[in-house]
Amino acid sequence: MSESVRNAASDAGDHPVVRTGARVGYAASGVLHLLIGWIALRLAWGGGSGSADQSGALAELGSTPVGAVLLWVVTAGFVLLGLWQITELVGADEAKDKVKSLGKAVMYLVLAGTALRIAAGGSSGGGDAQTSSLTGTLMAQPFGRVLVAVVGAVVIGVGIHHVVKGARAKFLEDLRANPGRWITRAGRLGYIAKGIALALVGVFFVVAAVxxxxxxxxxLDGALRSVLELPLGSVLLTVVALGIVLYGVYSFGRARYAKV
Structure with a gap:
């Protein structure tokens, strides 16, 4: 890749609008995880409704009195955070950094699309239904079951990475300064809880392949609901839900201290 392209990407990533928008995106992620955790807590104790995933959280956000405005802010934040990740992708030297930035860019842009659809009055779509549909499409391809198993293994790997990142507080490397004791503790527990939830999602993909x-x-919604089927399921889901809430708390700290 030419040096001029790298320089252009660096300039774009350093633009005040993109940098500020990226921080708004991290704050939007915080709101999303707080809502997912809240929905999961209600699920754990048999109250309320909704889907304990990103789509469900965005739909719940849209149902609030100021939801329409917040959804547009969330959309803008995720778009700019996705664009910032693309500039990181272009400027990265190592393949693993490129893959990580690409994955994050796709994730944030998909979230932006979901938020935009809900803000415009559309349906959030069922997260589990979309997952089953995607899995069916993959299985219809040559070596489809292998592809689904690989997806599951990758998601499990991402979950384990989150657990390790939380346990070792390696998320502090993503920040330009130490956010303080309470945000650090929230990050530790939040990453571990989110990692466990992601690993469960990956396990279901592997089971589907087998x-x-x-x-x-x-x-995510189906994975969290599966926890209820375990002994002391309500207690276990409560722990995971509170961990997801703490990840949301950490995300607000990241919005302030992230290296962007």
Whole structure:
């Protein structure tokens, strides 16, 4: 890649609008995780409704008195955070950094699309239904079950990475300054809880591949609901839900201290 392209990407990433927008995006992620955790807590104790995933959280946000305005802010934040990740992708030297930035860019832009659809009055779509549909599409391809198993293994790997990142507080490397004791503690527990939830999602993909049944694949909502089927399921889901809330708290600290 030419040096001029790298310089252009660096200039774009350093633009005040993109940098500020990226911080808004991290704050939007905080709001999202607070809502997911809240929905999961209600689920744990049999109250309320909603889907404990990103789509459900955005739909719940849209149902608040100021939801329409907040959804547009969230959309803008995720778009700019996705664009910032693209500038990081272009400027990265190592392949693993490029893959990580690409994955994050896609994730944030997809979230922006979901928020935009809800803000415009559309449906949030069912996260688990979309997951099963995607799994069915993959299985229809040559070596489809292998592809689904690989997806599951990758998601499990990402979950384990989150757990390790939380346990070792390696998330502090993403920040330009130490955010303080309480944000650090929230980050530790939040990353571990989110990692456990992601690993569960990955396990369901592997099970779907083994059983050749796309319906076995579950998104975040389905994975969290599966915790209720375990002994002391309500207690376990409460712990995970509170951890997701803490990840949201950490995300607000990241919005302030992130290296952007």
């Amino acid at each position: 059983q050749a049944d796309p319906e076995e694949a579950q998104g």
